[in-house]
Amino acid sequence: MPESLYGPGEASGIWVFLEHEDGEIVPVSRELLGKARELAGRSESSLTGLVMGNDVEDVAAKASRLDLDRVLTVPHPRLEPFTAEANSFAAAAAIRAQRPDVLLMGATPYGRDLAGRLAVMLQTGLTADCTDLDLEPDSGLLLGEVSGFGGDILAMIKCERRRPQMATVRPGVFAETGHRRAAPAPIDTFAVDVPAQAVPVRVLARRKHHGVDISRAGRLVIAGRGVQGEMSLVESLARVLDAEVGATRVAVDEGWIGRDRQIGQTGIVVRPGLAIVCGASGATQFTVGIDKAGLVVALNQDPEAPIFEQADLCVVEDLFPVVRALLARFESEGAMPS
Amino acid sequence: MSRPLHTVVCLKVVPKSEEVQVDRESMTLDRTKARSEINPPDMNALEMALSLKDCYGGRVSLLSMGPPFVAAYLRMGIAMGADDAYLLSDRAFGGADTLATSLTLASAVRKIGGSDLVLCGEESSDGATAQVPPGIAAWLNIPQATYALSIAVEEEGFAFVTREIQGGEEDLAVPLPAVVSVKVGVNEPRFMDIDRLHNADQLSPVSVWTAADLDVDPGAIGIGGSPTTVAGLRTATTGGGRRRQVLSGTPDEKAALIYEEIMRYLGVTTPAT
Numbered sequence: 122m123p124e125s126l127y128g129p130g131e132a133s134g135i136w137v138f139l140e141h142e143d144g145e146i147v148p149v150s151r152e153l154l155g156k157a158r159e160l161a162g163r164s165e166s167s168l169t170g171l172v173m174g175n176d177v178e179d180v181a182a183k184a185s186r187l188d189l190d191r192v193l194t195v196p197h198p199r200l201e202p203f204t205a206e207a208n209s210f211a212a213a214a215a216i217r218a219q220r221p222d223v224l225l226m227g228a229t230p231y232g233r234d235l236a237g238r239l240a241v242m243l244q245t246g247l248t249a250d251c252t253d254l255d256l257e258p259d260s261g262l263l264l265g266e267v268s269g270f271g272g273d274i275l276a277m278i279k280c281e282r283r284r285p286q287m288a289t290v291r292p293g294v295f296a297e298t299g300h301r302r303a304a305p306a307p308i309d310t311f312a313v314d315v316p317a318q319a320v321p322v323r324v325l326a327r328r329k330h331h332g333v334d335i336s337r338a339g340r341l342v343i344a345g346r347g348v349q350g351e352m353s354l355v356e357s358l359a360r361v362l363d364a365e366v367g368a369t370r371v372a373v374d375e376g377w378i379g380r381d382r383q384i385g386q387t388g389i390v391v392r393p394g395l396a397i398v399c400g401a402s403g404a405t406q407f408t409v410g411i412d413k414a415g416l417v418v419a420l421n422q423d424p425e426a427p428i429f430e431q432a433d434l435c436v437v438e439d440l441f442p443v444v445r446a447l448l449a450r451f452e453s454e455g456a457m458p459s
Numbered sequence: 460m461s462r463p464l465h466t467v468v469c470l471k472v473v474p475k476s477e478e479v480q481v482d483r484e485s486m487t488l489d490r491t492k493a494r495s496e497i498n499p500p501d502m503n504a505l506e507m508a509l510s511l512k513d514c515y516g517g518r519v520s521l522l523s524m525g526p527p528f529v530a531a532y533l534r535m536g537i538a539m540g541a542d543d544a545y546l547l548s549d550r551a552f553g554g555a556d557t558l559a560t561s562l563t564l565a566s567a568v569r570k571i572g573g574s575d576l577v578l579c580g581e582e583s584s585d586g587a588t589a590q591v592p593p594g595i596a597a598w599l600n601i602p603q604a605t606y607a608l609s610i611a612v613e614e615e616g617f618a619f620v621t622r623e624i625q626g627g628e629e630d631l632a633v634p635l636p637a638v639v640s641v642k643v644g645v646n647e648p649r650f651m652d653i654d655r656l657h658n659a660d661q662l663s664p665v666s667v668w669t670a671a672d673l674d675v676d677p678g679a680i681g682i683g684g685s686p687t688t689v690a691g692l693r694t695a696t697t698g699g700g701r702r703r704q705v706l707s708g709t710p711d712e713k714a715a716l717i718y719e720e721i722m723r724y725l726g727v728t729t730p731a732t
Contacts, residue, residue, distance in 0.1 A: 237593025
């Protein structure tokens with residue numbers, strides 16, 4: 122095996138890549154900090170938040186109030202707008218110089234672009250899309266839990282000899298702790314020169330949809346195969362509940378709704394307080410996405426549907442009359458409390 | 460764009476995910492009953508490559524890593540319109556994680572003689588981590604664009620890519636050669652030409668390469684070249700704490716029970732009915 126750039130004996134500290142957008146640290150990065158704080162406590166490691174970009178002072182100041190020991194900024198004008206090539210170049214330089222033991226990133230499009238490229242540049246192991254993180258007893262190695270085929274088997278993956286131990290985690294997997302520091306953490310800066318040839322890709326335009334991020338939804342009405350394309354009913358129920366609409370892969374593949382609302386192993390992990398699951402069979406690929414929900418109501422006419430193993434309230438019935446009756450009930454009672 | 464385009468499409472043959480059985484006792488996957496298919500997102504990458512060829516001319520090469528039976532799937536790609544196919548088949552490639560897999564594929568792209576574009580599916584249905592395309596790009600030290608919705612090569616040496624990002628899209632000018640992963644579902648893969656399928660071996664026999672055919676450090680591929688290892692396995696236990704209360708009554712009565720439970724859960728006292 123080719124040599125790692127540095128080994129376990131030379132590595133220390135846990136780093137979390139703090140992705141930011143419009144001057145705010147994105148939710149998945151804040152979620153990761155909570156878990157990273159727990160791991161840092163157990164391994165007596167320091168916790169560093171890595172902030173990359175141009176004009177990062179404001180973001181760094183916000184980061185310094187989060188539950189971490191140090192903020193490391195890597196500023197350069199060529200790091201924005203984000204490109205994987207420039208950001209991996211600068212991140213690799215900082216990592217080679219300061220040698221973290223662990224590097225955690227959100228499994229967002231930018232996070233995945235950066236992680237995949239960086240792992241090769243650093244010749245190290247990457248455990249992608251983890252559903253949990255832990256430390257191996259005795260060795261203290263990072264364990265990344267990933268779900269295998271269909272989500273029925275979970276594998277704990279480790280990286281013994283290469284550093285940093287890299288992992289990405291999807292949005293919504295960890296809850297944000299909301300812990301904040303009384304006094305701001307120290308802010309260090311790593312100076313890097315990013316040459317023009319390290320930025321081959323030009324970002325010509327960027328458009329934001331004004332869509333929702335259902336990973337943050339407090340309430341969800343979820344459409345499965347049994348909805349048979351009758352999305353207006355699901356949407357009406359969501360409206361009276363002040364909920365967002367989610368969907369299983371089947372409903373997305375049928376074209377009933379956009380893929381940005383797909384829940385599950387290949388979609389989004391959600392942690393709503395309330396989830397009403399309409400006509401989903403309950404394949405593990407889907408149910409891993411609602412495992413962290415508060416109250417789960419499931420409707421399906423098949424009494425054998427595995428979804429009922431994962432529900433608090435089980436309605437074995439044609440879903441349409443029940444959903445219509447529920448809709449009428451909420452409509453007659455007026456606005457939902459928020 | 461004047462110059463014809465050479466595109467290498469990376470295809471992975473995977474067991475159909477809905478047909479894989481899990482033995483929860485031994486914690487193993489039984490793939491024997493599962494039929495195989497080309498990873499569905501890779502079909503979108505192949506269709507993208509073929510439509511680029513329709514538009515600009517040039518050549519589409521297929522590249523896969525897997526057991527010998529994968530050749531049959533590459534012939535299906537030839538039947539759809541690809542020009543040649545390369546299968547990396549050697550036990551030495553087995554057990555590879557993303558670092559070793561992306562090195563193996565990158566080495567094969569080099570051996571093919573390079574290309575203007577390397578297209579991949581967004582992610583594989585069995586791994587679903589989307590880390591191989593950036594890995595290939597890093598090994599080849601060329602640019603990458605992921606989750607592409609469209610690709611145009613209107614100017615010599617550049618691909619104009621519209622790609623999906625979190626909550627939006629961006630337009631990129633990507634110098635070639637580059638690795639581009641194609642967003643799943645962006646197109647409708649074309650049907651095979653049955654005549655081409657029957658004649659695939661005459662049109663272009665699949666080239667099968669072993670590790671010895673690639674200019675690659677044997678220690679950097681397969682399980683030996685993979686820094687990550689499995690520390691343990693366990694079965695998923697989702698929903699363990701659920702009440703699983705089956706509601707009874709008419710649809711109206713069930714709806715009333717759900718209503719009360721929701722209001723109670725949300726901390727709202729409902730008037731007695």
